[in-house]
Amino acid sequence: MGYIKSYAQIKVNKKVPTVFVDPQGVMRWSDTKAEASFYGVNYTVPFAHAYRALREKGIDHKQAIDRDVYHFARLGYNAYRIHIWDVEISDKNGNLISNEHLDLLDYLFFKLQQKGIRILITGMTNFGNGYPERNENTDAFTYHYDKCQVHAHPDAIAAQERYIGQLLRHVNPYTGQSYLEDPYVIGFEINNEPCHMGAVQTTSAYIARMVAAMKKSGNKKPIFYNVSHNMEHVSAYFNADIQGTTYQWYPVGLVAGRQRQGNFLPYIDQYAIPFSNLKGFASKAKAVYEYDPADNLYSYMHPAMSRTFRSAGFQWITQFAYDPMDIAAYNTEYQTHYLNLAYTPAKAISTMIAAEVAYHIPRNQKFPPYPQNTAFGNFLVSYEQDLSLMNAPDKFFYSNDTKVKPVQPQKLQHIAGRGSSPVVNYAGSGAYFLDRLEDGLWRLEVMPDAEKIADPFAKPSLNREVVHILYRPQEIAIRIPDLGERFTVQPLLGQHDATKAIVVDATTFVAQPGVYLLKRKDLQLYTSWTASSIWKNGRLDDYYAPKTEPLKQPILIHQQPEVLEKGRSAKLQFRLVYEQQPDSIILQTDQVSFWKDNNPYIKLVAKDQDTYEAEIPASWLSGNELKYTATVFVGGKQVTYPDNRAGAPLDWDYSVKRYWTVELYEQHARIPLFESLDKASSFESFAIPETAHMTSVRQQQDLGQIPVWTYTFQAKDAGAQYFWVKDIKAVAQGRPAGLAAARQLCLLLKYTGQGAALKAGFVTKNGYTYMKDIPLGSAETTVRIQLADLQLVPTALLPAPYPVFLERFFKPAVPAEFDSMDIEKLIVSGQQMEGQSLSIGAVWLE
Known part of the structure; x- marks a missing residue:
């Protein structure tokens, strides 16, 4: 099946408001002086792997941009951020090179403007263009310096001054404006995740020189700088002549190599900035340049993160990174991230809801701690249902099946979802959108089915499909009061004959992927709506879906x-x-x-x-x-x-x-949770802080004994804690009778040393942790902990979140009793372990 597309050339309106930062560090619109709020994504088609992968697949880059930018707008994004790969558009002296990469960047900016999407430009990455492949040496100035020297070496700084000035003055041939002049460009971040070493004064001098170069080029837009890295240099950032600061958030780490499972709502409850009392902090705008709950496909997390960002005062929030639709089947661009409307529909709808959170939750609004903040404003998030939901009088958006009813169904203007709800019952696995055009007339857009066939977060390859797209007819029932039970369905684009209208009885019909007009029976329209009618800065029949080939076998x-x-x-x-x-x-x-x-x-x-x-x-x-x-x-x-x-x-x-x-x-037999028989440990191990670590080896003294995993410990800082974690939800689900009867957590251990403090217990489905101290002896012994003795303790946030300044523990403010039927993870922790060893042979419930 080929691409389904239409395209409308719309002239960019140059008379648009710009953004400025007021003395209180608030981004405001130049015309109304109202607060600005942005939500969107990073996206990298003009550069690096995305560029090369599309070329390898024989796909036109500009057509790929057309498709993806349409989806950005379809999801309600109003923000876009990119860290430019300077190595692909500069020479060794820092001169800007006019080439296909720069042309594609210009074209992308033009298309974003057509959809009213604002842009934050990060001028440089100062690293290679290879990931996940090897770098291609372009002889650009960045390749001549180490990442941690490029911001300190005089020749490197001179090249950057030259480069940034030329970049800002570069005239986009598609808009006729330089990046400096373009009102859709809200500002510039100097570079991406800088590496500053040495004296703080060196960092201050570097930033000052870059700001001076940007001003010399004529820049009057807000300048941002990254404050998520190099914590010892924070004072230099806030003393600088910049207007905004940028932050990241990866709450569950990066690059797990597999799909992570669990309730991560405690991980995203707060975003505490420890240097918020520094001079200069309050006068600078706050932007999230990158964030993502990586290594999972859950649809409940994005709106909760958006809520937390707004509570912390952020006005710009951009996820990293949106996968180009034409290579999203493989998730090769960034193995640990995965987001695309066609291929991850539930997650994409959750970002649509997260955007609404950013637009409607007031900046700095405070919320009670988890779990009391899962319902906020018009929004709801649920781990158990893997659901995020917006329920406003005019909008009803949901990321998964829900039984929640719209608050005012008769006032609905927009519906978006994946799965079924009280207003739409749909058997397909793709997303769909319903938009009211006028009284009794709605536009329906149906995406094809998306089926996961492999772990998207395992080692990627352009020959390894992880989600397959299917074009299948699916039954859909639409129960909107404005349409009634009898309405006509007019296909505009898709697999139906667009000349024939379908009469629907009792709200149900069969839909192929495509675009439809739904009209209440006997309705007289005020406007003549056709496929070419202008709608949302495009045509009414605009539609983009993936190219796919039929499967050879099921x-x-x-x-x-x-x-x-x-x-x-x-x-x-x-x-x-x-x-x-x-x-x-x-x-x-x-x-x-x-x-x-x-x-x-x-x-x-x-x-x-x-x-x-x-x-x-x-x-x-x-x-x-x-x-x-x-x-x-x-x-x-x-x-x-x-x-x-x-x-x-x-x-x-x-x-x-x-x-x-x-x-x-047998139903009441013991429940094995960890065994040392395999040659790879099923425990995932961590240390807090990350300067500490443990090493492990599987040992077996003789064939008559079971093997054990023996761990030794090293730390640079006092007070290090060590953790062993294992997902056991599937075991618990398969042993309901045994779990109900279990009374003891048992561990086969051997400890060499003295003074260590060891605990063991569980993390439950609400993300709470319950543990009990383990008495240690030098001989191999079985320790038994009564489940009734487990106590609520802070939940360790594992793996480590980024940035490094974030809290490492969630401390429950709302107590809850331990329920063994809710366990999802086994956890063991230890302190004062340095210079000693611990062997674990088995863990079970009985």
Whole structure:
């Protein structure tokens, strides 16, 4: 399927207000003097990997920009930030080079202006253009200096002065204005994440020279500088002649190499700035140049982070980074980040809601601590439902299925969602948007289905698809009072014949991805609306969706349980990714054979168009493990999983190579949480502060003993704490009876040394931590902690957040009793461990 697109050339209005910073450090509009508030994304198509990847895929960069900028506007963003790869547009002396990269940047700025999106330009990155590949040496000035010397070496500074002056004076041929003159450019950040070493005076002198060079070029726009790095140089930032400061926030670390799980709302409860009492702090505007809850696809976090930013006084918030739609299937640009409307619809809708938070929550408004702040203003976030929601009289936005009703459905003007709600019931997995054009007339935009088929945060490749796009008809029911139960559906763009209107009875019809007009029955319109009508600085039929190829065979996604209990039936869920509906999906265990006459099987039951369920009878759950396959029968083909091979287990020439395998336990047997039998520890280990660390080795004294993991510890600073964490939610879900009966947390330990303080316990679904001290002895011993003795303690924020000045612990202000049925993570912590060793052999509940 090719790209679906339309394009309207709209002249940029040059008579637009600009932004200034008042003496109190508040960004205001030049015309009304009202406070400004911005939300948007970083996006890098003109440079580095995104540029190269699009070129490798044979995709026109400008057309890619058209598609993505439309989606920025569709999501309600009004802000864009980029750190320019100076190595791709400068020479070794700092002269600006006119080339394709600069041309694409100019074109991008022009397209953003067409949609009314403001721009914060970060002039330099001062690092290479390779990631995630190797750097390409362009002989630019940055490549001639170390990152931590480029801001101190006299020749490097001279090159930067030359470069920044030429950059600001550069005239964009698409707008006819220089970056200095462009009213859509709200200001300039000098460089991206500088590395300052040595004397603070050196940093002050560097900033002063760069500011002077920018003023000499004629700049009157606000100048920003990064204050999230080099904490020993903070005074230089606030003493500088700049108008704004920039911050980052990565609350759950970066580059986990896998999808992280858990309730991270305690991690994003506060954004405390420890140097807020410094002279000059209050007079400078605050901008978030980059933020992201990395390494997860959750849709509940972005609005909560936006709330916290607003509470801390931020007026500019830009996520890092939005994936270009044309390479988003692979998530190669930044492995740890993943955001795109087509490919991560729930997360994208959550950023749409986060934008509304930025626009409507007053700057510096304070909120009670978590969990009392999950509902605020017109907004709601929920970890358990993986939901963020905006419920205002005119707007109803939701990132996932919800039963929440609109507060005033008769006044709705805009609806956006993924999943189903009381106003839209939708079976597809893509996002959709409903916008009221006039009384009784609505525009519906439906994105294609997006199905995750691999971990997006594992090692990336342009040959490894992580989300697949499907163009399938899906049933949709729309219950908007303004439309009533009988209305017509007129396709404007998509897979339907655009000349034919569909008459809908009882609110339900089948929609393909595309754009539609929905008109109340017998309505007389005030305006003649056609596909070419101007709407939101574009055409009414503007629509962009990914190019995709039909799958050669079905993909069956199944997250097998880690454990199950005997004596009770179990339900297993599967998700089919394919353009066609299957004839059937059959589950069989390893007990079937071509040579048997009786081979039991279970036919999966469709719960919706994509989700299937198998109920495993208790009689099948015997022995030590359940091993099974599932075969998809569709279009005369049969494909067996998890083998992912053509054929079926009962074919005479088919040999099963892989089974899904689940360990089986008696209902009241002990619950293993950690075992040292594997050659890689299932514990994730951390230290606070990061200057401390632990080393580990797997040891086994003799074959008659179980192996243990032995840890030793080193620290540069006193008071270091060490942590071992393991996700156990799946184990807890598979052992409900055993968990209800459990009374003790047991650990097999061996400790060498004296004076250490060790604790163990759990993190629950509300993000609270409960622990108890462990008595230590020198001999190998089993320690038993009564679950009734676990006490609420501060939750360690692991992994380390960025910037480094943020708090490392969440201290609950609202107490809650421990409930073993809510456990999601096992946690062990230790202090005063330096020069000693700790061995962990096993951890279990009994």
